Amino acid sequence: xxxxxxxxxxxxxxxxxxxxxxxxxxxVHNFSSVELGxxxxxxxxxxxxxxxxxxxxxxxYCPVEIDIRAMMDAVRLENYExxxxxxxxxxxxxxxxxxxxxxxxxxxxxxxxxVKGEPVGIGFVEKFLADWARERGIRPxxxxxxxxxxxxxxxxxxxxxxxxxxxxxxxxxxxxxYEALHRPGGVLIYGIxxxxxxxxxxxxxxxxxxxxxxxxxxxxxxxxxxxxxELIQDFxxxxxxxxxxxxxxxxxxxxxxxxxxxxxxxxxxxNLMNARSFPxxxxxxxxxKCVGVxxxxxxxxxxxxxxxxxxxxxxxxIYRRTRDEMPARRDEIHHAEEEGxxxxxxxxxxxxxxDEEGWVKEVEMIRMELGEPDDSGRRRPVVVxxxxxxxxxxxxxxxxxxxxxxxxxxxxxxxxxxxxGQLVIDPKKLSLDGKEAxxxxxxxxxxxxxxxxxxxxxxSQAGAGGTVIAAMGHGKIAARTIHEALQxxxxxxGTAPSADA
Amino acid sequence: xxxxxxxxxxxxxxxxxxxxxxxxxxxxxxxxxxAPLIARHAQAGQxxxxxxxxxxxxxxxxIAAYDREAGTIALIVQIVGLSTRKMAELExxxxxxxxxxxxxxxxxxxxxxxxxxCMGGGVGIAPIWPKVKELYDLGNHVITIIGARTKRLLIxxxxxxxxxxxxxxxxxxxxxxxxxxxxxxxxxxxxxxxxEIAEVIAVGPLPMMEAVVKEMAGKGFRxxxxxxxxxxxxxxxxIVSLNPIMVDGTGMCGGCRVSIWDHxxxxxxARFSCVDGPAFDGYAVDFAGLNRRNRQYISQERVARRDGSxxxx
Numbered sequence: 001x002x003x004x005x006x007x008x009x010x011x012x013x014x015x016x017x018x019x020x021x022x023x024x025x026x027x028v029h030n031f032s033s034v035e036l037g038x039x040x041x042x043x044x045x046x047x048x049x050x051x052x053x054x055x056x057x058x059x060x061y062c063p064v065e066i067d068i069r070a071m072m073d074a075v076r077l078e079n080y081e082x083x084x085x086x087x088x089x090x091x092x093x094x095x096x097x098x099x100x101x102x103x104x105x106x107x108x109x110x111x112x113x114x115v116k117g118e119p120v121g122i123g124f125v126e127k128f129l130a131d132w133a134r135e136r137g138i139r140p141x142x143x144x145x146x147x148x149x150x151x152x153x154x155x156x157x158x159x160x161x162x163x164x165x166x167x168x169x170x171x172x173x174x175x176x177x178y179e180a181l182h183r184p185g186g187v188l189i190y191g192i193x194x195x196x197x198x199x200x201x202x203x204x205x206x207x208x209x210x211x212x213x214x215x216x217x218x219x220x221x222x223x224x225x226x227x228x229x230e231l232i233q234d235f236x237x238x239x240x241x242x243x244x245x246x247x248x249x250x251x252x253x254x255x256x257x258x259x260x261x262x263x264x265x266x267x268x269x270x271n272l273m274n275a276r277s278f279p280x281x282x283x284x285x286x287x288x289k290c291v292g293v294x295x296x297x298x299x300x301x302x303x304x305x306x307x308x309x310x311x312x313x314x315x316x317x318i319y320r321r322t323r324d325e326m327p328a329r330r331d332e333i334h335h336a337e338e339e340g341x342x343x344x345x346x347x348x349x350x351x352x353x354x355d356e357e358g359w360v361k362e363v364e365m366i367r368m369e370l371g372e373p374d375d376s377g378r379r380r381p382v383v384v385x386x387x388x389x390x391x392x393x394x395x396x397x398x399x400x401x402x403x404x405x406x407x408x409x410x411x412x413x414x415x416x417x418x419x420x421g422q423l424v425i426d427p428k429k430l431s432l433d434g435k436e437a438x439x440x441x442x443x444x445x446x447x448x449x450x451x452x453x454x455x456x457x458x459x460s461q462a463g464a465g466g467t468v469i470a471a472m473g474h475g476k477i478a479a480r481t482i483h484e485a486l487q488x489x490x491x492x493x494g495t496a497p498s499a500d501a
Numbered sequence: 502x503x504x505x506x507x508x509x510x511x512x513x514x515x516x517x518x519x520x521x522x523x524x525x526x527x528x529x530x531x532x533x534x535x536a537p538l539i540a541r542h543a544q545a546g547q548x549x550x551x552x553x554x555x556x557x558x559x560x561x562x563x564i565a566a567y568d569r570e571a572g573t574i575a576l577i578v579q580i581v582g583l584s585t586r587k588m589a590e591l592e593x594x595x596x597x598x599x600x601x602x603x604x605x606x607x608x609x610x611x612x613x614x615x616x617x618x619c620m621g622g623g624v625g626i627a628p629i630w631p632k633v634k635e636l637y638d639l640g641n642h643v644i645t646i647i648g649a650r651t652k653r654l655l656i657x658x659x660x661x662x663x664x665x666x667x668x669x670x671x672x673x674x675x676x677x678x679x680x681x682x683x684x685x686x687x688x689x690x691x692x693x694x695x696x697e698i699a700e701v702i703a704v705g706p707l708p709m710m711e712a713v714v715k716e717m718a719g720k721g722f723r724x725x726x727x728x729x730x731x732x733x734x735x736x737x738x739x740i741v742s743l744n745p746i747m748v749d750g751t752g753m754c755g756g757c758r759v760s761i762w763d764h765x766x767x768x769x770x771a772r773f774s775c776v777d778g779p780a781f782d783g784y785a786v787d788f789a790g791l792n793r794r795n796r797q798y799i800s801q802e803r804v805a806r807r808d809g810s811x812x813x814x
Contacts, residue, residue, distance in 0.1 A: 180601060180749070180751050181601075181749065182552055182559075182598075182599040182601070190749075190753075218599065219599050219600055219601040220538075220601075221601060221602075221604065221751055224542060224602065224603055224604060225538050225539065225542065225601070225602065225603070226538060226542075227542070245749075245751060245752060245753035246752060246753070247753070247754065247755040249755070249758075249771060255771065256758065256760055256769075256771065256787075256790050256794065257793075258793060258794060258796070258797045259797075261756075262754060262755040262756070264753055264754045264755060265748060265754035265755055265756040268748050268749060268753070268754050269748060273558070273559070273748065274556055277556075278801070279801070280556070281556045282556070282557060282558045282583050282584055283558050283559075283748075284798045284801040286797070357793070357796075358790075358793035358794075358796075405751070405752060405753065406752065406776075407751060407752050407776055410776075
């Protein structure tokens with residue numbers, strides 16, 4: 001079949017080309033990627049389902065502004081390298097975004113092919129291109145403006161900081177990222193498990209960033225190791241991307257029992273600290289035979305699937321609404337179901353009981369039913385009276401959400417927060433009032449600093465929050481704000497403080 | 502080591518000096534580390550988290566001393582398990598792989614009219630060192646009480662003697678100083694100087710800190726230690742520094758949560774020791790709960806026990 005014929009066949013194909021997957025029975029025993037990735041043939045077929053809209057609806061729905069149409073055009077011409085470079089012009093991290101973007105609620109949601117059938121698998125093609133290029137050692141071609149002598153400090157090396165750094169370094173700024181942990185990547189490293197986003201891939205794309213000249217200083221907690229005031233003195237602008245590092249608990253009796261984890265702790269042990277290899281890696285984790293995970297987001301799915309892979313015989317996701325209201329991606333819910341995760345919908349824990357030694361033994365739950373919609377637009381769960389019952393668990397993971405990490409704001413009085421602990425920013429520019437900040441700093445620095453923030457530290461003030469791609473979108477907007485604000489200013493002469501080295 | 506980690510800045514913290522404070526299986530070692538930024542910002546009561554090897558645990562250690570001009574900090578560690586044994590292999594000239602700090606909320610140090618009591622038990626004598634020094638430098642009358650199981654395990658006596666107005670030493674077995682626990686001396690001090698003590702700061706193993714709080718409760722507070730009881734306004738403030746299991750140390754994981762009684766709410770509240778502490782009002786601490794949580798990984802034999810090496814103890 002020649003290409004022309006194949007294209008016609010592809011255009012008739014109503015459904016997305018399926019993603020080759022690891023068999024669920026096999027994958028629950030390993031941490032390798034669940035999705036095996038498109039072959040070049042499948043990627044070509046899928047791109048041929050794209051009808052190359054003159055005025056593509058997908059592009060404006062990409063938070064990092066990928067020219068999806070040009071990407072698909074290049075794939076159809078089998079010019080994969082060009083397609084990869086099209087992505088990289090606006091997004092240096094396609095292997096990451098291709099894996100963790102909620103495409104179904106962004107580019108693919110508006111795809112014309114989705115009107116009668118399934119949308120084009122834009123995310124799958126993006127992921128294919130990133131992997132194809134990486135396997136061949138093809139690095140992003142970066143159009144760099146010459147160095148302008150101005151320096152930017154970025155606090156936090158997660159998706160928001162990475163994206164801001166990528167844009168700013170290409171605009172000619174000297175960029176230094178400060179990271180508190182010993183490994184860069186933020187939630188991509190400590191939170192998202194290997195089977196969804198291999199750490200080697202995060203390392204590779206961060207290396208691309210470093211290759212452009214971005215400096216990453218590890219083991220540096222801004223606020224403690226270096227203060228915000230010191231950064232204000234030394235840098236022309238600052239971007240705060242400190243993430244959602246505050247685990248929430250339910251405040252029910254028994255949460256202090258041994259074996260009750262926040263999802264952050266559970267995933268940090270398993271991912272960043274590699275506790276799944278204990279005792280080869282010395283950080284331990286409690287596997288549990290019967291694990292309960294409270295919550296319905298992607299983090300809950302991750303924690304449940306990690307538990308299964310660590311050897312749990314039974315894993316329950318305990319969620320107070322139904323499958324329809326679950327905030328997790330459909331694909332992730334589906335993958336969890338395939339892997340034998342048990343879903344207790346319309347259930348909520350009310351108390352945790354321990355054994356004599358202080359270990360989790362049972363969870364008392366109550367049944368719920370759905371009432372009228374609440375502020376979130378979802379039907380509000382209502383308690384079914386006298387429906388309490390107990391169920392045995394030896395590990396319970398609280399995956400009910402995280403708040404913005406409060407540490408930097410707590411240590412820096414002029415960083416204003418709202419009632420959710422998010423930094424208060426101008427939602428369009430993502431900037432804080434820099435003048436106010438400088439005055440509050442107690443002196444007038446040589447230049448009033450520009451401070452922007454993005455990612456989970458600002459939550460949903462600038463639109464949909466809570467996803468990697470939203471954070472990366474914030475990084476782009478902030479980079480633009482910083483660039484505009486610094487146009488008219490001479491550079492500071494200060495040098496960037498490095499970590500103790 | 503992955504290329505990413507190896508090539509990044511900020512990983513080499515040179516060990517300038519190593520000193521053996523106690524020999525043997527349960528050795529206590531002091532390291533002086535080149536860490537100018539940490540030294541610049543460190544205050545009494547703070548700690549660091551370090552890793553000595555890739556795949557290594559994140560080990561919290563109190564900052565025992567700091568020298569802002571030299572740009573160095575001192576860390577004191579007792580060998581209690583795999584990770585601390587790895588650390589013991591490091592010599593002067595080697596480097597620590599990762600060193601994050603200073604972490605934790607500094608302890609409030611000010612000039613008091615009345616004497617201040619500083620108590621250190623076992624390797625908990627190390628974290629009391631910078632507190633004694635800061636208090637003494639402010640002109641306080643500092644009564645230092647330190648104790649160890651036996652003479653061999655007693656550390657920093659000379660260093661503390663030099664910066665204390667008076668110093669008392671105990672050993673459990675009577676091999677040196679007064680026989681018995683540090684609480685025995687505290688009992689006498691509280692009796693002899695009734696109404697004359699400004700505050701007590703105690704750092705050491707949990708049972709020691711709990712015993713101190715109970716001793717204090719008997720004197721200045723109430724008949725018995727019970728965090729939920731109403732405070733006696735005449736109580737002597739008693740600060741303890743807690744040593745829970747922790748991972749990141751930046752408030753992210755919540756693993757170091759401790760139960761602290763909240764009088765306004767009339768119930769225990771979870772606090773994160775790494776950012777809200779490690780120092781807390783001793784009268785409000787649920788010691789039994791913390792003791793349970795600290796035993797979470799005791800069955801994982803090869804894991805370094807934090808009893809003697811954790812932040813603040």
